[in-house]
Amino acid sequence: MAAKTRSLPARMFIFTFKAILWFLLITILWVLLYRFVPPPITATMALDENGSGRNWMALSDMDRAMPIAAIAAEDGNFCLHNGFDYEAIQQAWEERQSGERRRGGSTISQQTAKNVFLWQGGGWFRKGLEAYFTVLIEFLWDKPRIMEVYLNVAETGIGTYGANAGAQRYFGHDASRLSDLQAAQIAAVLPDPKTRDATRPGSWSAGYANRLVGRMQQVRASPLDDCI
Structure with a gap:
């Protein structure tokens, strides 16, 4: 008796499933691997025509001023949220709707997911993947690992990736010894690393770095850095 041939919709369902x-399976194993192994390269690095200089440094070896500066600059609720800061997302949406200057609503976890597993640029498809990978890293990694990877893959200058490479570029030494101002100057570069320079900042960037130093003291005096 001939085997029964499945219908096209059934075959499509099985293929999709x-x-x-x-x-x-692949993405979970990929994220789990990077829980223990430094990402060798990212799409952003591979596509950067200026190169991708970096020098991986464990969070435990990095001056604590650097992650505190990142929290102060990029994600004040990093230790408190589950990957998404809904209040910041709401504020960003309201500013966009009103035509005001756009505020970034992405958390450090979201930025890490995008920088490590995806590509730059917008679009709902990429945003959806970013949310998926954010959930995975929050579930499979701990907060120190998320911060460690973020501070090693974030672009900190033209052709420069990671806080350690940034410290070497701007200050001539590694990220194991940073003053609060130096850490704040690197953090001030993060939103726009191709046009900002930590050692030759414009008036706005210089003022922003000084404001970050004040925020860093507030972070230290609160539970906002307890998870790292």
Whole structure:
């Protein structure tokens, strides 16, 4: 008796189901691997025509001023949220709707997910993948690992990636010894690393770095850095 041939909709369903299972398996294993192994390269680095100089440094070896500066600059609720800061997202949406200067609503976890596993640029498809990878890293990594990876893959200058490479570029020494101002100057570069320079800042960037030094003291005096 001849085997019964599945209908086209059934074959499509089985194919889609298997594809989803493979996607979940591969991405979970990928994220789990990077829980223990430094990402060798990212899409942003590979596509950077200026090169991708970096020098990985463990968070435990990095001056604590650097992660505190990152929290002060990029994600004040890093230790408190589950990957998404809904209040910041709401503020960013309201500013966009009103035509005001756009405030970034992405957390350090979201930026890490994008920088490590995805590509730069917008679009709902990439945003959806970013949310998915954010959930994965929050579930499979701990907060110190998220911060460690973030501070090693974030662009800190033209052709420069990571806080350690940034410290060497701007200050001539590694990130194991940074003053609060130096850490703040690197953090001030993060939103726009291709046009900002930590050692030759414009008036706005210089003032922003000085404001970050004050915020860093507030972070230290609160539970906002307890998770690192």
